[in-house]
Amino acid sequence: MSQTIAVLDFGSQYTQVIARRIRECNIYSRIFPYSVTAAELRKANVSGIILSGGPSSVLTKGSPRPDKKIFQLGVPVLGICYGLQLMGKLLGGDVAKSDRREYGRGRLTIKKKGRLLKGLPKSIKVWNSHGDKVTALPEGFEPIAGTENSDYAVIEDATRNFYGLQFHPEVVHSERGDDIIKNFLVGVCKCKQDWKMSNYVDQAIQDIRDQVGDSRVILGLSGGVDSSVAAALIHRAIGDQLTCVFVDNGLLRLRERDRVEQVFRDHFHVDLRVAKSGKRFLKALKGVTDPERKRKIIGKIFVDVFEDTVKKIGDVDFLAQGTLYPDVIESVAIDGNPAALIKSHHNVGGLPKRMKLKLLEPFRELFKDEVRALGKELGLPDEMIWRHPFPGPGLGVRVMGEIKKSYLDTLREADAILLEEMKRTGYYSKVWQAFCVFLPVQTVGVMGDERTYDYVIALRVVESVDAMTADWAHIPHDILQIISNRIINEVKGVNRVVLDISSKPPSTIEWE
Template sequence: MTDKILILDFGSQYTQLIARRVRELDVYCEIHPFSHFPEPDEYTKGIILSGSPCSVMDEGAPDLDIKKLEKYPILGICYGAQLLAKKHGGTVSRSEHREYGRAKLAHINAHYDLLKEIEIGSQVWMSHGDTITELPEDFQIIANTESIPVAAYKVEDKPIYGIQFHPEVTHSLDGKALLRNFVVHICGAAQDWTADIFVENTVRELQEKLGDDKVVMGLSGGVDSSVAATLIHQAIGKNLYCIFVDNGLLRKNEFEQVLESYEGMGLNVKGVDAKEDFYKALEGLTDPEDKRKAIGRVFIEVFDREAHTIKDVKWLGQGTIYPDVIESVSVNGPSVTIKSHHNVGGLPEKMNLKVVEPLNLLFKDEVRNVGRALEITDNILGRHPFPGPGLGIRILGDITPDKVRILQEVDDIFISGLKENNLYDEVWQAGAVLLPVQSVGVMGDERTYEQVVALRAVTSLDGMTADWVHLPYEFLADTSNKIINRVKGVNRVVYDISSKPPATIEWE
């Protein structure tokens, strides 16, 4: 075991970001809903209370018996700070106007460890509609801004702090220093959460858990499943059996390229061409959820059929990562829904298998760091995320082999162009969408009435939020020209300039 920080989630949109910032300090942390979290143990070094979209003055607002936790260092952020103050007899009031955006610390008491090396004028990010107007007697103001008298406080004689700004967002320029002060200096947490140590510990734990048992795993060619498979392979060698299914909805030549990339990794991978099974199941379906369900159902059927050719399998390996785990539990209680495109729903029960998920404590960037520690090639670790249903949710409307061909050709021109122009690594995810729209065009002296495709490229840290990429006009013009000239059936190209939120990265 290692030292850990508990993050109690009150529903803030930034809670995962708090955890990411703590992990960047090489300190292990866990997110748990405020309403049900594990009892702190000998490895717990401190507790962070997140923000919330709620007001502490609302009836039924998230509440917590904080005094039970006060033998540990505590940092309350925004709602967490207001809740701490209110529970100790302070006053929280509605702000005259919502305090949102950049502010500067106008006074800092650097005598306190939380604010060491943070200077007056440091920019912070505010996001709250309430404010602390009166502190309890034993609370000391340690920072303010021009508009907020209590930007930060400390409880006398206790390592308990509250701040009414968000240190986890990049707009708080000294936010990482503040979190380091709390996590490392105040809590004394060991900075030993590194990729090399994770690999060493995980391989040892997998060996103990799996022994001589056989594990079957579905691969996609993506980062998560590849890193998970490599870890399991290091633990049990030839007892790992991998299956890579061609659902007919992969990118152009992806089936062959992925199998080739796995050859040098020593993984025992079997490629299965099941295109016709998927096309038959998708025939006539237009609703996105119906398509997802059909793709998932056929995958289970094909995977189950292939897995049964392996005798005495006891485990199903999965590339589930920490955001999937967090998102499957709501703040107010266990959620009934788990993201189907990350978890092979129904397979463990259908095949009577136990599940092994070696990455379920890691964020995406941590998975890549572990992959580098395992010396997995950049052509796998640097791959953009690709949806589980593949091109099935990038073809709006019904799916046919001809539509798949068109979109594969368009996508290949777009992705190849990004790579050739050194733009691929600047983009989190890119792809093309075939729209259920035909438009008038002119080619030569002929009038055409053909398909419209949309190009999409976004930047993101983890897919939770995303901004559209300002690709060079020259690149977009060249890509559009190539697509229209080379892909039969397309006569118009558009570029998606919407961000998430309010839009999503994928169209379906």
């Protein structure tokens, strides 16, 4: 691939958003760990480098630093937030703690447009997230825009094509951020806008073949978008070297196992093994109420089941997973990424050493909508591509508190009604995700002439593009009324339905 923009990851939760914005400009982007060497970047034939933001301070001992030789590669460099402060510090300037930290909206006043700010108005709203600021510029740099708190909010060395932004142009809160990124890619790096998803398919297939070689791969197939597209992609790359395993963990939706067996044996013609292990999961989860403990127990048994399955299959070297970037950045630090933990995911963070399997994660740098585009490119049916996301731990994170089989059965029936009505009314395809949550709280109700004391079901319906942010969907009241009435009338043990109207952030999409 002749043109690649390298994004060096210093732990920002927006790193992949940067890479995504680049791909939206039809230019290929690739994320590298901040420790990548200049020699590796030269070998990758990068046309430009972007230094991401991050939670660290350049003033802190041991904070992540790049190979200083990247500034000698002769390619343009753009530092964002922490990346700007790194450039300032490493190239001879000064950085200090701000008297007043900037988080949230700010106003950028442009003094000189140059190539980076070409076509922008004199003043725009931007999104800040920093506690440090550059106080003295390195030799060759000049300020071209400032905010209320920093005279050096945008800096440039036009001779060497080095640029720095104190704010985050990649987030939607920054006005004209896409134009700034495009100006860097096209105006400064001179990239051609000719990359598309079909190029990614070719590249991903080649990467899989290079990584796997003649080895065998085992894939955890759930029937969701991520694992389904992963199965199709990996199968196209290595054919019969792939074995898919479906784990029935007892935490699935209604008739899930039957559907997966039918679709993947008939449609994909892959080697599919079904591991029926629901009792094993439920036994281990008995009495557990803490969300993180539940996730970790589910993750551990998930790996254990795979370990048992691998022994039956024979020689397997790789475990494939449909891990997406939002899973990665919300999880424990991995691969030297200094990002902070939000919550753990069962399929992120590696495998026990005893398992001796390497991870194959072809979607580790993609968002959900990009995986759907990839699935369409691979020729998967729309029903599979547009299926709503389903968490790896399944209904285990949609039953609040202790998980019991009776709670799961109740939730399965309620969830099936919600999805049926969403599809019937056409709203299923209009929202990002719709699901039910079981609350182990009993409330008083009246059915007929009798007093009831039954459980509560919460409806969670959200709109989103990439799961990084989400807002609750405004479903018409008459549709909500039908859903509520059906659940209360048809699902035994439920006498109350409530609607979750919180956004992400500050809430997450899932309840646990």
